[in-house]
Amino acid sequence: xxxxxxxxxxxxxxxxxxxxxxxxxxxxxxxxxxxxxVEVEITGDxxxxxxxxxxxLPPLALISSIEYDDSPLSKEFExxxxxxxxxxxxxxxIPCDSAICDDCxxxxxxxxxxxxxxxxxxxxxxxxxxxxxxxxPYDRENTSMEPFRLCEPCQxxxxxxxxxxFYAQTISCSxxxxxxxxxxxxxKKIKSDDVIKDFAHRIDTNDIGVLKSWGxxxxxxxxxxxxxxxxxxKRPEKPFAIMVRNLDIAKKxxxxxxxxELLLTAPQRPIVIVQKSEESMDDPLLEQVSPGLNNMGLYxxxxxxxxxxxxxxxxxxxxxxxxxxxxxxxxxxxKGVFKLGADCYLLHNRQIxxxxxxxxxxxxxxxxxxxxxxRGFVPVALNPQHSARVIGVGAExxxxxxxxxxxxxxxxQYIGDVRDYNVYEFHRNATFHMLNLFGIKDVDVIxxxxxxLYTSKRFSRELxxxxxxxxxxxxxxxxxxxxxxxxxxxxxxIICLTLDGAGYGTDGNIWGGEVLKASLTxxxxxxxxxxxxxxxxxxxxxxxxxLVFALGExxxxxxxxxxxxxxxxxxxxxxxSPKSSSFGRFLDAISCYLGVCCTMTYDxxxxxxxxxLLSTGKNKYDFQTHVVNQDMNVVMTAPLFxxxxxxxxxxxxxxQKKCDLAYSMASSALEELAKCAINRxxxxxxxxxxxxxxxxxxxxxxxxxxxxxxxxxxxxVTHDNxxxxxxxxxxxxxxxxxxxxxxx
Numbered sequence: 001x002x003x004x005x006x007x008x009x010x011x012x013x014x015x016x017x018x019x020x021x022x023x024x025x026x027x028x029x030x031x032x033x034x035x036x037x038v039e040v041e042i043t044g045d046x047x048x049x050x051x052x053x054x055x056x057l058p059p060l061a062l063i064s065s066i067e068y069d070d071s072p073l074s075k076e077f078e079x080x081x082x083x084x085x086x087x088x089x090x091x092x093x094i095p096c097d098s099a100i101c102d103d104c105x106x107x108x109x110x111x112x113x114x115x116x117x118x119x120x121x122x123x124x125x126x127x128x129x130x131x132x133x134x135x136x137p138y139d140r141e142n143t144s145m146e147p148f149r150l151c152e153p154c155q156x157x158x159x160x161x162x163x164x165x166f167y168a169q170t171i172s173c174s175x176x177x178x179x180x181x182x183x184x185x186x187x188k189k190i191k192s193d194d195v196i197k198d199f200a201h202r203i204d205t206n207d208i209g210v211l212k213s214w215g216x217x218x219x220x221x222x223x224x225x226x227x228x229x230x231x232x233x234k235r236p237e238k239p240f241a242i243m244v245r246n247l248d249i250a251k252k253x254x255x256x257x258x259x260x261e262l263l264l265t266a267p268q269r270p271i272v273i274v275q276k277s278e279e280s281m282d283d284p285l286l287e288q289v290s291p292g293l294n295n296m297g298l299y300x301x302x303x304x305x306x307x308x309x310x311x312x313x314x315x316x317x318x319x320x321x322x323x324x325x326x327x328x329x330x331x332x333x334x335k336g337v338f339k340l341g342a343d344c345y346l347l348h349n350r351q352i353x354x355x356x357x358x359x360x361x362x363x364x365x366x367x368x369x370x371x372x373x374x375r376g377f378v379p380v381a382l383n384p385q386h387s388a389r390v391i392g393v394g395a396e397x398x399x400x401x402x403x404x405x406x407x408x409x410x411x412x413q414y415i416g417d418v419r420d421y422n423v424y425e426f427h428r429n430a431t432f433h434m435l436n437l438f439g440i441k442d443v444d445v446i447x448x449x450x451x452x453l454y455t456s457k458r459f460s461r462e463l464x465x466x467x468x469x470x471x472x473x474x475x476x477x478x479x480x481x482x483x484x485x486x487x488x489x490x491x492x493x494i495i496c497l498t499l500d501g502a503g504y505g506t507d508g509n510i511w512g513g514e515v516l517k518a519s520l521t522x523x524x525x526x527x528x529x530x531x532x533x534x535x536x537x538x539x540x541x542x543x544x545x546x547l548v549f550a551l552g553e554x555x556x557x558x559x560x561x562x563x564x565x566x567x568x569x570x571x572x573x574x575x576x577s578p579k580s581s582s583f584g585r586f587l588d589a590i591s592c593y594l595g596v597c598c599t600m601t602y603d604x605x606x607x608x609x610x611x612x613l614l615s616t617g618k619n620k621y622d623f624q625t626h627v628v629n630q631d632m633n634v635v636m637t638a639p640l641f642x643x644x645x646x647x648x649x650x651x652x653x654x655x656q657k658k659c660d661l662a663y664s665m666a667s668s669a670l671e672e673l674a675k676c677a678i679n680r681x682x683x684x685x686x687x688x689x690x691x692x693x694x695x696x697x698x699x700x701x702x703x704x705x706x707x708x709x710x711x712x713x714x715x716x717v718t719h720d721n722x723x724x725x726x727x728x729x730x731x732x733x734x735x736x737x738x739x740x741x742x743x744x
Contacts, residue, residue: 001046002039002071007064009038010138011095013124014061015082016166021053022080023161029073032083033137041073042080058125060098060267064381082167094130094437095138096376097214097356098267099302101126103164108304109311114153119196119305120177120350124168126267130378130413131215131354132170136437140169144351151176178350180212180305187338187345196305199346200312207343208232210323214303215356215375215413216330217323217337222315223285229319230288232341234326238602239290241271241297241358243320245310250298253280253317259366268376269302270359289319292597294612297360302376305346322357327420330355354433355426356413362697369697370723373400374414379434382486382721384409384735385520386742389440391431391463392447392733393456394418395476395503395726397603401431402730405440409486409734414727418455428459443467447737449729450475451504472737476503477511479732480692481518486735487722490688493519494717495526495681497673497705500693500725501541501584501604510534512582512693513635513669515677517684520739527633527676529586529669531579535570540577540585542600544592547585550574551641583669583695586637590665593644594658604694610662614700617663621647625668627676635672640665667704674708681714690717694725 005014010033018031018040027049029042042049050066057063100108104121107113115121122128132144140146150158154173157165165171172178182195192198203209206225211218221229223242230236244250250264254274263272273295280286281294290296299320301307322330323340331337332352337345359377362369370377384390384404392402399415412430416423435441448460450473464471474482477498485494498514505511506525513529533550540546545561549570552559562570587607592598596613597606623643628634644665647653653661677689689709696702696719706716722728 002041002069002073003046003050004034004067004069005038005040005063006066008060008062008095010136011129011133011169012060013058013166013168014038016124016161016168017056017058017061018053019080019082019166020161021049021056025049025052028077028080030077030081030083033139041077043073043077059101060095060125094133094136094379096268096378096380097129097131098126098376099269100304100307104304105307108307115173117196117308117311118174118177119180119303119308119348120172121304122168122170123164124166125164127170128214131352131356131375133437134353138169143169144353145170145172145177148172148177148350178348180346180348183338183345183347185341185343190344195346196308197312199344200309202344203318204314210337210340210342210345210347211305211309212334212337212347212352213305215352215354216332218320219323219340219342221319223288223317223319226285226288226319236601237291237605239293239297240319240321241299241360242289242317243299243301243306245301245313245316247300249316250274250300253277253283253286254296254298257363260363263361263363263368264298264300266376268359269300270361270376271297271299273360273362273371274298292609292612294615299358327417328422329416329426330357354413354430362699364699364702364718367718367720369719370721370727371697371725372398372414373411373723373727378413379410379437380721381408381410382731383407383489384486384731384738385491386735386738388444388738388741389442390445390447390734390738390741391435391443392474392730392737393427393431393460393463394730394733395449396451396454396456398723398726399423399427399456400723400727400730401427401434402734403431403434403438403440404734404738405438409731410434410438411722411731418459424455424459427456431459431463443469445470445472445737445741447472447474447730447733449473449479449504449733450506470741472740474733474736475506475523476729477505477514477516477693478518478523479729479736481516481523481690481732482520482736483722483728483732484690484692484717484719485518485520486731487719487728488690488717490717491520492688493517493684493686494688494690495677495684495686496690496692496717497677498693499583499691499695499701501582501695502580510578510580510582512580512584513586513673514581515633515673515680517680517686520736521743525632526680527627527635527673528581529583529635529673530637531581532585532589532637533574533577534580534585535573535577537578541588543598544588544600544606545598546570547589548593550577551589551638552645554638555642555645557645583693586669587666587695587698589641590644590662593641593648594653594662596658607695607698611698611700613659613662614666614698616656617659617661619664619667620660621664623665623668625672627672633676635669635676637669640668663700666701670701670704671708674705678709678712678714687715688717689714692719692724692728696724
């Protein structure tokens with residue numbers, strides 16, 4: 001019998017598992033990696049073979065399908081063997097990076113083991129994968145381990161069928177593998193008998209250090225150094241992730257739920273956004289981690305070097321964030337990192353093939369809201385509901401690329417804001433790397449955003465010219481809705497609340513507070529928030545006082561925000577300002593007026609900081625709004641602010657009143673949008689109502705929508721595998737453009 005296995009069958013110990021199974025059953029034949037699949041020929045009954053193989057599959061392996069062929073074998077075999085790989089058609093699932101396994105962790109701290117405290121320890125069940133692969137098939141010469149020749153003991157393990165490292169492509173030891181070197185601020189090597197121990201001491205004594213990891217560099221410091229770090233890094237308010245020694249420490253600073261614990265300890269080891277405990281809220285050091293927020297990003301060590309580092313650290317908690325200059329991608333090369341100007345650097349000599357940031361997840365009702373889907377979670381196949389060869393290039397911020405072939409869609413790692421040239425180049429390189437990995441040489445369609453000035457659009461035109469492909473524009477919020485459909489394998493029409501900061505609309509205005517009726521090939525705008533002027537465009541996003549000023553002008557109120565001269569200029573500018581229906585801007589204006597945040601120093605800051613108030617607030621105030629039917633249902637938001645201004649003028653609100661005002665006001669707008677969605681769903685006999693877009697990371701907002709929709713007997717659809725925000729746009733673009741092309 002000839003068997004062809006598809007799925008995650010490369011770099012995960014699949015071939016060794018097949019080898020051991022065949023040998024145990026006394027079967028003859030061979031196994032070969034063909035690039036897109038693993039081919040097995042055996043003599044004997046294949047049913048017992050498959051039954052035993054499924055029981056003994058390594059933890060990272062996944063069989064998605066098997067092809068059977070009972071024609072005569074290619075030749076006679078005297079035994080069962082592993083034969084050389086072939087290039088084949090490259091459409092296999094590339095294995096994701098996976099945290100150090102328990103067996104390797106045990107060896108790491110066993111003084112009698114030859115890999116004792118060796119920072120590159122791994123086996124077929126764990127370690128760097130996607131970040132290390134150059135091309136398929138997944139063999140050592142096609143990874144970043146190619147320059148490191150196996151020593152005799154490692155070679156014996158590699159050749160031993162019963163060994164955990166049998167045919168493990170990235171194994172090494174201190175004699176034949178990569179090594180770490182410690183550098184000072186002046187990029188000079190520091191002599192040391194134990195570079196990791198010395199680096200840990202420097203972190204404990206308030207140095208800011210840089211550590212080279214699997215897919216990039218991390219900046220590290222202890223919590224006592226955070227204030228200095230923020231000034232040095234020029235990030236006064238941005239929340240940063242912390243890495244903690246173990247789960248027990250995590251539970252001391254946050255009320256970890258069972259689902260959060262599952263995520264924190266999963267092989268992918270993402271950063272998980274957890275609620276701060278009451279003690280943490282009062283801790284000035286932990287407050288510095290995420291200023292003004294009631295949550296924080298937290299994760300556990302996932303690589304051997306991180307475990308070794310903690311074994312030497314006195315600190316149980318350290319800041320660990322991606323090392324990148326403002327607006328640039330995470331640094332991967334040893335020379336370029338010194339421009340950061342840190343106090344010390346612990347760098348290894350293994351090349352990073354694919355830069356890849358840590359993944360970030362907001363947990364919600366046992367589902368994963370990916371803020372950043374990257375290390376450990378890419379590339380994973382999705383069903384785009386079409387078979388076309390398509391590239392979706394994303395939007396402008398938090399960009400990813402999505403490529404599809406043979407009915408499978410693969411999304412790149414997190415890229416970033418492509419307005420910066422280096423990120424733009426990263427976007428290009430990551431896209432072409434994926435095309436190479438999956439052997440995509442011809443492309444039918446390039447999908448891009450509707451916005452005429454997006455930098456990603458320039459890239460889409462380049463791709464369309466290079467591949468002589470159709471260029472298809474997909475409206476931003478429709479792409480959000482379609483990404484939600486793909487995430488949940490929905491093929492029928494859906495009603496979707498797409499709530500975010502900004503997306504270019506078909507009428508030339510800036511959308512972001514929408515209810516859409518969406519299919520995979522078209523959409524209809526059912527309802528929206530009232531348009532508000534953005535005085536100065538993006539300047540109003542950064543200085544949200546302009547939003548409040550504009551609202552005051554609409555309502556005939558003098559808000560006394562700017563002096564007379566500035567007010568006169570802004571008043572004149574209103575007429576020619578872009579208009580926005582954004583729910584993100586709606587929240588920004590509330591945040592600013594209530595004194596939470598009026599200046600954006602990081603993406604979405606005013607609305608993000610408002611979440612703390614929304615989480616605490618109750619629906620105590622009557623904020624009746626109304627819907628007018630213009631070209632569609634329009635939820636009028638200016639009257640809500642009129643009521644807010646009156647309530648605050650009556651009595652200066654304390655913190656709890658601010659919380660109640662914010663929640664009452666947001667609830668009123670959400671209720672009207674939900675009513676519009678429910679009414680259309682009833683009219684169209686549509687059972688699912690979804691929520692997507694950047695605002696859907698705001699859990700009080702999502703809970704409110706879920707409550708209102710489920711109360712009326714409808715199913716609420718939320719994200720789980722595709723990012724809610726702009727990281728999922730490329731998925732929606734790909735699916736919509738591919739389906740349109742297939743139907744044309």
